[in-house]
Amino acid sequence: MTTPLIKITNVNKTYKGVSGDVVALKDVTLEIEENEFVAIVGPSGCGKTTLLNILAGLETYDSGTVTFADEPIIGPGIDRGVIFQQYALFPWLTVRKNMEFGLKYRGHSKEKQKQITDHYMDIVGLTEFANLYPKELSGGMKQRVAIARGYATSPKVLLMDEPFGALDAQTRAQLQEDLLKTWETERKTIFFITHDVEEAVLLSQRVVIMSARPGRVKDMVKVDLPYPRNQQTKILPRFNEIKNNIWANVYQEYLSIKK
């Protein structure tokens, strides 16, 4: 057996606040294999984003160990790309320039940068928008650019923080299929945060359920549905079986917050 790409062991994180400390993560342990598509679900405030930020190197943690390819994570790095819910496109750069932003740090030549950018713009259908500024794009298009940009720098893992959370249902369905298509043709480790159980089951190979405050890994469910998947996968009885199973589990967490 190969060693997992990401190893999170007994990680704890507490936020010190004015109205008392908030335990965001408690003894979180999780391993992610290379090229695995893992979805994290859980009620808001369960520390999903905190966990992602720790993996991205954007946030510190109090104790435990987090390793990436057997090296402890001590800061951000180009081997771990992040897709933010709010797109995080640089508004003063065109689509093309946004895509090329990170490529510079890969040490590619100008020519190679253009070649890579063209390739990924083609995959997500952005070619004709190359010279537009982000403000001229719809939310769905912006997120397409962000994902293509994330892919273009070819990190070992893509950390996605509710990337489709701000989109309408139809655009979301389209982007889910785009992501599936991209991942199926070019496998990559993906750590995908969502609060949408259906989305988690549709996309991922494994769903990690996190509990409400303090955030812990409550359960893990393997999604044994074959790829390629698309929106029609949702009709399969097995899909619904898994979905309902996870939903029941997550629902308990929602109830526990309400109390």
Place this chain on the structure above:
Amino acid sequence: MTARTGYKKPRKLKDFGEGSKKVRILMMIGSLAGGILMWYLLSKHPVIGIILAGPDDVIKKGMTEEWAAGRLQKNIMVSLWRVLGGWTLAFLAAIPVAFLSGWYAKFKNIVDPWLQFLRTIPPIALIPLVILFMGIGEEAKLTVIFISSFLVMVVTIYQGIRNIDLTLVKAAYTFGASDFDIFSRVIVPASFPFILVAARLGISTALTTLIAAEMTGTIYGLGNMIQEAQLYFRMDKVMLGIVCIGIIGFALDRTILFLEKKLTRWQ
């Protein structure tokens, strides 16, 4: 009860639109023409007319006289030089101070109380001190204009830097950007619109401080022209000075606005 049928025009809600460009320009011209007409009519009023010189007087008497003597041109050039000189120095100083404040919290903590303290002091109050330290030469005028527009610009640019979306900074870090790259490739371009807004505010502040600046003693300049004309009760020259400053301000403001539109098309 009988049902009310038939078309009834639905109420159109306020949409906060600006209307077409043509309508906007026409309305602007109309508004200015109306204002000048009002000014003219008021100056013909038997009582108000004694103290208010009309636009005809300003052109026929004040302007012709000053222009023929070469004083108007000279005054405009001198004042423009002071305003632009003081503003340019202030702009060049405001950028590094604002960026240092935005980037280093310690620098901000030391500088900020002074900025906030000075910001509330009217420039006129500083004149005795300025004369004491800088004399009554051009340095004194530049200093007064510098102080007032510098403070406005530092505060505006600093606020802009604080408002930069931190997600963009995070995104850049995850691409492998260094601190220097974060500064040059994210902070600087992101704050560019605020720098232009600051430049505009700075220019108008520089102009409003012109009179105060020229109170440090001079024989030239539009501010001085107004003060002198006031002594001799030449209201036509007072109005001439006011109109000139207004036009200069408008022209400078439009120039920066034009640059803003060109340079920050992405906004």
